[in-house]
Every structure is written in C-alpha cells, then in structure tokens.
Amino acid sequence: MKKIILANPRGFCAGVDRAIDIVEKALIKFGSPIYVRHEVVHNKLVVQNLQSKGVIFINELDEVPNDGVVIFSAHGVSNQVENAAKTRKLRYFDATCPLVSKVHHQVERYSKLGKKVLLIGHKGHPEVEGTMGRHNPNFGSEIYLIQDQDEARELNIPRNSEIGLVTQTTLSLDDTREIIEILKQKFPKLEMPRNDDICYATQNRQDAVKQLALEVDFVIVIGSKNSSNSNRLKELAERCGTPAILVDEFKDIDLKKLEVFNSIGLTAGASAPEATVQEIAKNLAELFNFDIKNLGQNKENIFFKLPPELR
Numbered sequence: 001m002k003k004i005i006l007a008n009p010r011g012f013c014a015g016v017d018r019a020i021d022i023v024e025k026a027l028i029k030f031g032s033p034i035y036v037r038h039e040v041v042h043n044k045l046v047v048q049n050l051q052s053k054g055v056i057f058i059n060e061l062d063e064v065p066n067d068g069v070v071i072f073s074a075h076g077v078s079n080q081v082e083n084a085a086k087t088r089k090l091r092y093f094d095a096t097c098p099l100v101s102k103v104h105h106q107v108e109r110y111s112k113l114g115k116k117v118l119l120i121g122h123k124g125h126p127e128v129e130g131t132m133g134r135h136n137p138n139f140g141s142e143i144y145l146i147q148d149q150d151e152a153r154e155l156n157i158p159r160n161s162e163i164g165l166v167t168q169t170t171l172s173l174d175d176t177r178e179i180i181e182i183l184k185q186k187f188p189k190l191e192m193p194r195n196d197d198i199c200y201a202t203q204n205r206q207d208a209v210k211q212l213a214l215e216v217d218f219v220i221v222i223g224s225k226n227s228s229n230s231n232r233l234k235e236l237a238e239r240c241g242t243p244a245i246l247v248d249e250f251k252d253i254d255l256k257k258l259e260v261f262n263s264i265g266l267t268a269g270a271s272a273p274e275a276t277v278q279e280i281a282k283n284l285a286e287l288f289n290f291d292i293k294n295l296g297q298n299k300e301n302i303f304f305k306l307p308p309e310l311r
Helices: 014-030 044-052 079-087 098-112 126-132 149-154 173-186 200-215 228-239 274-288
Strands: 003-007 034-037 055-058 069-072 091-094 116-120 143-146 163-167 218-222 244-247 263-268 291-295
Touching (some): 003 200, 003 274, 014 069, 014 091, 098 163, 116 173, 126 143, 149 173, 200 218, 200 291, 228 244, 228 263
Parallel strands (some): 003 263, 116 163
16 A cells, blocks of 8 residues: 655754744734844745745844844854844844754853863854854854864864863754764863753654654655755665655655655654645645555654743
8 A cells, every 4th residue: 555654753843933933923013024134944935934924034134224123043143143133222032942042052151161162063054153153262262163074083172172062953963973972082071061952853853754764665855955954854864775855845846756656754854834744745645546644643842932022
C-alpha cells in the first residue's frame, strides 16, 4: 500500500509561534505599517502573508520613521542595533527566541570574565551576526566563529586560554558534536554551557527525521532555502541514505520524480506552517492514491510569553 508518513514533531516551534504572534498583535494594536528588521522567521510563505497585512521588512533601522513601530526578528540582534533603537527612542519589540537570548547572555557573561569566546555557526546567518554582536571586547575578550571541523583544528590561540563555547541554535547535532570534541581535546580549559545550545525543537525535529528516513523511500522537507534548521533536516535524511528535497510549497515539487516511490515522508522545519504540510499531504494523497499516516506524536508543550504590552 502506498503511503505518506508525517514526521512528529514538525513545523512551528514555540519561538517561531511567539515571533509571529508578536507581529500579529502589534498589527492589531498599532495598525500598519509595522516594521520588522530582517525576516521575522525564515519562511517565504510566512513573510508573504505578513507583508499582505501591512508588515514592511527592512534591513536597517534607518529605514524606520521616528514614529514607527519596529520588531526584531526571532534570530536576535546585536547590542549595537538594540542601542540604536533606544537612542532614537523607537517603539520596538524584541521577538528574539528565548533560547537564542540564552546564548546571548552566555556570550555577555564570557566577555565580562575576559574569556575568549568560540561560536559554532554559519557566517552571515542573522542569528550568528546577532550573537557575535553581543560580545564586548572592553574586558579583553575576543570572539571567534567556527564553521566546521577544519576551522576547529586550525584555530590558532594558546592551548591554555580561558575559553567559553556557544553554538548557533539551529545546527546539526551530529556535526556540532564532532566540532565540540575537537575543541575539547584542543583546549583543556574550554567551558561548556550546562546544556547544548542547540534548541529542543531542532533536536526533536532531527530525531524525528532520522526515524522517518528509515521508514520511507523519499523525504520531502518543507521549508525555505534560507532556513538553517530546514536545510539540516534535508541533509540529515540524505545522510541516513534516503533521497530528500527541500520545498516551500506544493508547486515546487517535481511530481514525476515521485511516481516510483511507494512511501514518502513529510516533515517541516521549525519556521514552516502546518497548513503547508497538510496541503502537500492532501494533494499528494489525491494524485497518487496514498494513505496518510503519522509517525509518532508531537509531545512538545513549550510556550514562551509575549511582551507584556502585547498580551
């Protein structure tokens, strides 16, 4: 019997839910336009939907008028950006995921202690830019970005340096673990956070796609090309030996390629809407006479509060 299997958990995480809620509530309270610095979350459909309601996505704060309302994206911002908003006395709301904020606090703490800070992450990603921008060099601290195992091996700082380690929250657990092992062997005084900085949602979705890849012939990951956690899901499925694609919506799928498969797995990155999952599953089921089944249950029950002014 041909089947579509839906991974659990999948799709929106608590941080994404909170960020989108902040924008929606701001629209209701203040009216349009609402300005958002960078994409509030990395998903094309979410961004298009918010734009249709009067949200203007910007790159820098100088694009916001003095009487404008601005929201910082879920990926977080640097101290410089936050201070610029305060200096201009802009009305702003911080939609940074609380788990990203936790990493920011760790960087600030390491900086004040004068430690060197190592950040595992992808250069140019908004979360990485915001996290590096939380580092304060005034206490003699330095920060280094480590993108892969080679950079970890080649990092040229004294072996006995006092070092604090943080990571981007949306990385592959397996890749990060290998980089961390290299750094632990290289630097005996490396200080680790109590728990991995990779967030619960990233870990849960990666665990789910590993199981999914074992049970299907092909995996479809729903998410945008600039979504780090969605890309990691596709890579992980392929690493498990199952071909996979990353798509924003149904029209992105090459349907001819699916004709040879008896089972297709469907999952979604943490910034991809559940409505898109259901649309794709329904359309594929009708086209190929697939049954739709769920793999496991979504047991996530995390909730992050909104800013008091928007509750």
